[in-house]
Amino acid sequence: MALLPILKFPDPRLRHKAVPVAVVNDEIKTIIADMLETMYEDNGIGLAAIQVNIQKQIIVMDISDDKNDPKVIINPEIIDAKGNELMSEGCLSVPGIYAEVPRAQEIQVKCLDREGNSQEFSADGLLGHCIQHEMDHLQGKLFIDYLSPLKRERIRKKLEKVRKQNF
Numbered sequence: 001m002a003l004l005p006i007l008k009f010p011d012p013r014l015r016h017k018a019v020p021v022a023v024v025n026d027e028i029k030t031i032i033a034d035m036l037e038t039m040y041e042d043n044g045i046g047l048a049a050i051q052v053n054i055q056k057q058i059i060v061m062d063i064s065d066d067k068n069d070p071k072v073i074i075n076p077e078i079i080d081a082k083g084n085e086l087m088s089e090g091c092l093s094v095p096g097i098y099a100e101v102p103r104a105q106e107i108q109v110k111c112l113d114r115e116g117n118s119q120e121f122s123a124d125g126l127l128g129h130c131i132q133h134e135m136d137h138l139q140g141k142l143f144i145d146y147l148s149p150l151k152r153e154r155i156r157k158k159l160e161k162v163r164k165q166n167f
């Protein structure tokens, strides 16, 4: 097991696109274990492989209060979506920033699980929002892209300042 460094906005590598996983082999299982450890360490409810500089379509999540219900989705596709709702989101790659983001209210997801088996399920509420947030990461998109360019620019300046202070 290993903790992986999380890329922070405006790192251009957060704009890369992930490619599908061909087979869920031992290499992929190691990445999943390391991603879960990293997500729990940083108190996130989700983590996409792009955030740890791995360009593969792998997402880990745990929205449970006790942090004992890990969910892993690989090569996810949204095959149906309905409704629209706003929810306040944060992101481990955009630390300290929170904003309301519009998402579908309920989605139908098709994916592989961590054993490589095909799965289909519906998700709403926090899990639904989290899946949509993580799937955006796999396409190089961040939740702050839904904000106005002015707000995004303010956030970029703030995080650049924090980065320089920590240098």
Ligand code: GNR
Pocket: 043, 044, 045, 046, 047, 048, 051, 088, 089, 090, 091, 092, 093, 129, 130, 133, 134, 137
């Ligand atoms: O920890 C996280 N919280 C969160 C809250 C609302 C909607 C999405 C999320 S995901 C985020 C972790 C993260 O950055 N995942 O990419």
Ligand code: NI
Pocket: 090, 091, 092, 093, 133, 137
């Ligand atoms: Ni995020």
